[in-house]
Amino acid sequence: MIATRVQAEAFDAAAEAAALVAGRTDLGALVTFTGLVRDTALRLEHYPGMTERQLGKVAADAAARWPGIIGQVVHRFGDLAPGDPIVLVVTAGRHRGEAFAAAEFLMDWLKTRAPFWKHEAGAGWVAARASDDDAARRWEP
Amino acid sequence: MIATRVQAEAFDAAAEAAALVAGRTDLGALVTFTGLVRDTALRLEHYPGMTERQLGKVAADAAARWPGIIGQVVHRFGDLAPGDPIVLVVTAGRHRGEAFAAAEFLMDWLKTRAPFWKHEAGAGWVAARASDDDAARRWEP
Amino acid sequence: MQLLYFAWVRERIGTGAETLAPPADVATVGDLLDWLATRSPGHAAALADRSAIRVAIDQDFVAIEAPIAGAGEIAIFPPVTGG
Amino acid sequence: MQLLYFAWVRERIGTGAETLAPPADVATVGDLLDWLATRSPGHAAALADRSAIRVAIDQDFVAIEAPIAGAGEIAIFPPVTGG
Numbered sequence: 001m002i003a004t005r006v007q008a009e010a011f012d013a014a015a016e017a018a019a020l021v022a023g024r025t026d027l028g029a030l031v032t033f034t035g036l037v038r039d040t041a042l043r044l045e046h047y048p049g050m051t052e053r054q055l056g057k058v059a060a061d062a063a064a065r066w067p068g069i070i071g072q073v074v075h076r077f078g079d080l081a082p083g084d085p086i087v088l089v090v091t092a093g094r095h096r097g098e099a100f101a102a103a104e105f106l107m108d109w110l111k112t113r114a115p116f117w118k119h120e121a122g123a124g125w126v127a128a129r130a131s132d133d134d135a136a137r138r139w140e141p
Numbered sequence: 142m143i144a145t146r147v148q149a150e151a152f153d154a155a156a157e158a159a160a161l162v163a164g165r166t167d168l169g170a171l172v173t174f175t176g177l178v179r180d181t182a183l184r185l186e187h188y189p190g191m192t193e194r195q196l197g198k199v200a201a202d203a204a205a206r207w208p209g210i211i212g213q214v215v216h217r218f219g220d221l222a223p224g225d226p227i228v229l230v231v232t233a234g235r236h237r238g239e240a241f242a243a244a245e246f247l248m249d250w251l252k253t254r255a256p257f258w259k260h261e262a263g264a265g266w267v268a269a270r271a272s273d274d275d276a277a278r279r280w281e282p
Numbered sequence: 283m284q285l286l287y288f289a290w291v292r293e294r295i296g297t298g299a300e301t302l303a304p305p306a307d308v309a310t311v312g313d314l315l316d317w318l319a320t321r322s323p324g325h326a327a328a329l330a331d332r333s334a335i336r337v338a339i340d341q342d343f344v345a346i347e348a349p350i351a352g353a354g355e356i357a358i359f360p361p362v363t364g365g
Numbered sequence: 366m367q368l369l370y371f372a373w374v375r376e377r378i379g380t381g382a383e384t385l386a387p388p389a390d391v392a393t394v395g396d397l398l399d400w401l402a403t404r405s406p407g408h409a410a411a412l413a414d415r416s417a418i419r420v421a422i423d424q425d426f427v428a429i430e431a432p433i434a435g436a437g438e439i440a441i442f443p444p445v446t447g448g
Binding site: 013014017021024025026027028029030031032033034035036037038039082083094095096097099100103104107131135 | 154162167169172173174177179223224236241244248272276
């Protein structure tokens, strides 16, 4: 099970990770990825409804590829300052290889599939990066 | 700079991650890997002196491969219960690709280069895994 | 048909949503974009570079050739930049 | 010369450390393992499977062909299993 959530509020990465693995003693690997606002304040617009739907599809796809992996994805929207956390991906499983792979997959796919748009203060809308498309493509068959 | 530490005490992964990125607004990616004791209580023996030396070499190698990455490695020794954290690798950098890669590299190399030996309660010494050798080899030239 | 616009598509068109009834010969997403572009200078500016336009029907991404028949909600927006 | 043993090598030999002066014809790590194996049944048992033995001189891994001249501390142990 990989759960997803969209919210304006900050998240507590440690609490999310602790909740994910609580009571489990069969997990050998816990991976936490936090995306941070770099350099410039930004506003993150999204498409309510489609965001939840697309994150759910990405999570279901990850769960199908790595059946032993559990996870939690949290994505924020709204106004964010430099250094603020934007996105959290936590994965856990028996072995580190699958936990790392699932976390990278979730990030790569949500980067290209979840309907968010970054607007930087003073600089306008952020352009999509070809490197994100490349990162996403490596998971295709 | 990737710092390393060896200790018997538990670590606070969230505090280590927060300390690593404190005051920085130029980092876009923060990766935390925690290795957990799976299923069986164990005692982790190590070679004091060589452990610190080898972890330092692995960290220096990672820092040379990914110059923009900062990090912290903490490895425990002694008696550990199922679910306890054994090892922590935190990395941060501008982009997620390099932060994930450096974290995986640090784990793969310390698995095969840091002188620790796991002894499982009731089951004896844990045998080295060929999959760890394979994981380490993918970083060789 | 409910149309939704996001990011700079929304800004150029000047609204985030409008309800429109395209003529019967507007059959595909591509037809819809062509027809929308004629509605105002803002619509034209928003849709000028088709390589920078993405479309979702009922919250799933669709290709430019997709039919729009039966669509409840069609969203038009730039490539996504979350994460 | 200070010898250190870890994990099941230590258990089979029965001590974690001993100070020994190998004869002059013990030139390499391989020679040292051969000579150590003759010292007791425990040493022999610990060193029987050379594929499962790793050696560090002064806290760096070395190959079986490495010379031991000048070594201060030689550690003998199984493949590592940390992390």
